Amino acid sequence: MEGNKIAGKKVTEEELLAQGYRKYSGKGVDIFYNKDICAHVGNCVRGNAAVFEVGRRPWILADNGEAQNSAEVIDTCPTGALKYIRKDV
Numbered sequence: 001m002e003g004n005k006i007a008g009k010k011v012t013e014e015e016l017l018a019q020g021y022r023k024y025s026g027k028g029v030d031i032f033y034n035k036d037i038c039a040h041v042g043n044c045v046r047g048n049a050a051v052f053e054v055g056r057r058p059w060i061l062a063d064n065g066e067a068q069n070s071a072e073v074i075d076t077c078p079t080g081a082l083k084y085i086r087k088d089v
């Protein structure tokens, strides 16, 4: 699933927050997460355990990874529970 789009359109922060996503800010990328649609498949944690760590608060630390890598990992989220907005490109 394309992590920077919903229904083929680039997402905006306003849209994501209105849909119940929570924002995890980073320098190069903001990551957004909606727990209500997470299926706990774990692709994110397996993809980069420094950025996504379930037992930690906050569980997402966007600056613990490269924005490009985070975007690629988020693209593997099968439900769309994770989204991102790049700020570095």
Ligand code: SF4
Pocket (backbone or CB within 6 Å): 037, 038, 039, 040, 041, 042, 043, 044, 045, 076, 077, 078, 079, 080, 081, 082
């Ligand atoms: S990859 Fe997506 S659906 Fe799977 S645990 Fe992470 S956020 Fe949830």
